[in-house]
Amino acid sequence: MKNNSFNNCLCEYCTNMEMKVTAINKETQGRRNALGILNRYELSKKTVCLKPEGERFYRRDCINRNCSKCGVKKLQEEIRKALRGKAQIEWNRWESQTYKDTKTGKKKLRKMLRLKRESVYVFLRELYEEVETFSSHLHNAMWQYQQFNTLIHEIPMNWVVFCMDFSENYTCLYQDEAQSAHWSHDQATSFFIVAYYRCPEHNEIMHESLMFVSDDKHHDSHGVHHYVTEANKHLTEKLHLTIEREIHFSDGAASQFKSKTPFADVANSSTDYGFPCEKHFFGSRHGKGPCDGEFGVVKRTVSQAVVARQALIRNVKEFHDFAKAKLSKPNDDKDTECSDHKLRTFFYVPQTEVTRQRSDRINAKQIPGTRKLHAVKPCSEDILRVATRALSCFCIHCRGSQTESTCQSVDHVDDWESQEIQKRQAKSTKGTDNSRSKNKTTRAKSSKGTDNSLYNRVALLTNHLSKPCKFTK
Ligand SMILES: [Zn+2]
Ligand SMILES: [Zn+2]
Ligand SMILES: [Zn+2]
Ligand SMILES: [Zn+2]
Known part of the structure; x- marks a missing residue:
C-alpha cells in the first residue's frame, strides 16, 4: 500500500x-x-x-x-x-x-x-x-498509517504484525445464473489477516496472507478472536515461529475491533496465546489497504473462473476449496516458503466453531473515550486492566530498546495510561462491600456479590487493588 x-x-x-x-x-x-x-x-x-x-x-x-x-x-x-x-x-x-x-x-x-x-x-x-475536528482527523489517519508502515519495514525479530479486516461478503454465484446475474443467498464471510514477520532463517520480512472463509455471518469481535486464535496456532504450531509480541492493526469498527470485548481479549492475550497482543487502529474510518488488495485478488480469481465455467461454486466450502487450490502460496513443489517470502494460506471455519459464550470477555467495562484511542495493550500480570494511548508509537524506545530512555514522539504522543476494564460491579447482596474507594478508577472490585465470574475470582487472587499496572515492553 x-x-x-x-x-x-x-x-x-x-x-x-x-x-x-x-x-x-x-x-x-x-x-x-x-x-x-x-x-x-x-x-x-x-x-x-x-x-x-x-x-x-x-x-x-x-x-x-x-x-x-x-x-x-x-x-x-x-x-x-x-x-x-x-x-x-x-x-x-x-x-x-x-x-x-x-x-x-x-x-x-x-x-x-x-x-x-x-x-x-x-x-x-x-x-x-x-x-x-478535521485537521486532527487527517493527522491521526496519517500518523497511524506512518507508524504501521514504518513498523512493517523494520519489524523486529520475533514480532508479528497483523493488518486485519472483514471483507464484503462474497456471494456464491452459480455459473448458469451468471448471465442473468442471479445471486444465491449462501454467503461466505471472508476475514483477512495480512501477517508480517521475520523469516527466522534468512531474517527477511515475510508477508503472509491468511484468509479465513466461514459460513458464520456475524462480523463481530468473537469472530475476530477466533480467527486470530487460528492464525496464531498456524504461526506457532505449523510454522514454529517464536512470538514475543504481536501487533494488530485494523480500522476502528466498534463491534469488531475497538470496544470492551476486544479490549478484554487484549488484556487476556498472554493467557490465551502465551505472548501479549496489542491493538492499534488506523485513523477512524481509514485503513485496511493491504486486506482490500488481498480480497480483490481472491474475488477476481473466483468470479472469473465461475463466469468462464471453470469452477462450480455452490457454497462457502466450495468457495474456500477453489480459492485454496488456486491461490495458496507456495503452490507447487518447486516453490518453497522462502522463494519470495510471500505466503498465502486459506482456512475454512465452520460457523459452529466460533464461540460467542465468553462471559469473561463480554462483561468487560467500556473505557471512557474509547473513540479517541488508537492503541491498547495488556498490562502484564493484570488481566483486569489495559494500557491505552491516544496515538501509536513504535520508536526505538517504544519497541522496548534500552538505548533510548524516552519516547521519541513526545511532541505528538502522550505516554500509556492504565485503564480498568473490569466487569461492572453487580450490587453487593451482603451489604458488606468494603471495596469502595473515592477513586473512581479503582472502584467496583468487590467479589462479595453473587457474581462468581472469572474476573472477580481473578481479582481476589491477584489482589490487584494495590498493584500498579506494569506495562509489557
Ligand atoms: Zn497554530
Ligand atoms: Zn477521512
Ligand atoms: Zn526465508
Ligand atoms: Zn515512542
Missing part, C-alpha cells in the same frame, strides 16, 4: 469535506477572491500554522485547536470574502437516512448522497463545524 493510495482512500468525513471544497470552488470560480484550494488537505492547512522546519507533521496544539495563532477562524475570513454577495450554494453530502426494508418491514439506516441547496449561512455553519 503506497502512501498515495492510502490518501486516496476517502472516508465519509473526507468525502463530505472534498465535496464542500468542490462547491466553494464552483461558486467562486473566476472571482477575484476565489479561494483556489485544490482539496481537503489544503483546506485543513488553512486552519493550522506551518509545520515546524524539517517536520512531517503539524504541531499538536494547532491540530487540537489549542494554538492562539491558528484555527478555523483563519479560514473564515477568506471564505467570507470569496463567497461575498452569494445568497445560496449547492453541494453534495453523504447523509444517513432511514428507510423501510421491504423484506422485513423494519426501519433501517443507510447512507445516501444528497444534493443540498441552502443559504450560504447554513453551508458555512456546517463547514466550520466539520472543519473544527
Whole structure:
C-alpha cells in the first residue's frame, strides 16, 4: 500500500469535506477572491500554522485547536470574502437516512448522497463545524498509517504484525445464473489477516496472507478472536515461529475491533496465546489497504473462473476449496516458503466453531473515550486492566530498546495510561462491600456479590487493588 493510495482512500468525513471544497470552488470560480484550494488537505492547512522546519507533521496544539495563532477562524475570513454577495450554494453530502426494508418491514439506516441547496449561512455553519475536528482527523489517519508502515519495514525479530479486516461478503454465484446475474443467498464471510514477520532463517520480512472463509455471518469481535486464535496456532504450531509480541492493526469498527470485548481479549492475550497482543487502529474510518488488495485478488480469481465455467461454486466450502487450490502460496513443489517470502494460506471455519459464550470477555467495562484511542495493550500480570494511548508509537524506545530512555514522539504522543476494564460491579447482596474507594478508577472490585465470574475470582487472587499496572515492553 503506497502512501498515495492510502490518501486516496476517502472516508465519509473526507468525502463530505472534498465535496464542500468542490462547491466553494464552483461558486467562486473566476472571482477575484476565489479561494483556489485544490482539496481537503489544503483546506485543513488553512486552519493550522506551518509545520515546524524539517517536520512531517503539524504541531499538536494547532491540530487540537489549542494554538492562539491558528484555527478555523483563519479560514473564515477568506471564505467570507470569496463567497461575498452569494445568497445560496449547492453541494453534495453523504447523509444517513432511514428507510423501510421491504423484506422485513423494519426501519433501517443507510447512507445516501444528497444534493443540498441552502443559504450560504447554513453551508458555512456546517463547514466550520466539520472543519473544527478535521485537521486532527487527517493527522491521526496519517500518523497511524506512518507508524504501521514504518513498523512493517523494520519489524523486529520475533514480532508479528497483523493488518486485519472483514471483507464484503462474497456471494456464491452459480455459473448458469451468471448471465442473468442471479445471486444465491449462501454467503461466505471472508476475514483477512495480512501477517508480517521475520523469516527466522534468512531474517527477511515475510508477508503472509491468511484468509479465513466461514459460513458464520456475524462480523463481530468473537469472530475476530477466533480467527486470530487460528492464525496464531498456524504461526506457532505449523510454522514454529517464536512470538514475543504481536501487533494488530485494523480500522476502528466498534463491534469488531475497538470496544470492551476486544479490549478484554487484549488484556487476556498472554493467557490465551502465551505472548501479549496489542491493538492499534488506523485513523477512524481509514485503513485496511493491504486486506482490500488481498480480497480483490481472491474475488477476481473466483468470479472469473465461475463466469468462464471453470469452477462450480455452490457454497462457502466450495468457495474456500477453489480459492485454496488456486491461490495458496507456495503452490507447487518447486516453490518453497522462502522463494519470495510471500505466503498465502486459506482456512475454512465452520460457523459452529466460533464461540460467542465468553462471559469473561463480554462483561468487560467500556473505557471512557474509547473513540479517541488508537492503541491498547495488556498490562502484564493484570488481566483486569489495559494500557491505552491516544496515538501509536513504535520508536526505538517504544519497541522496548534500552538505548533510548524516552519516547521519541513526545511532541505528538502522550505516554500509556492504565485503564480498568473490569466487569461492572453487580450490587453487593451482603451489604458488606468494603471495596469502595473515592477513586473512581479503582472502584467496583468487590467479589462479595453473587457474581462468581472469572474476573472477580481473578481479582481476589491477584489482589490487584494495590498493584500498579506494569506495562509489557
Ligand atoms: Zn477521512
Ligand atoms: Zn497554530
Ligand atoms: Zn526465508
Ligand atoms: Zn515512542
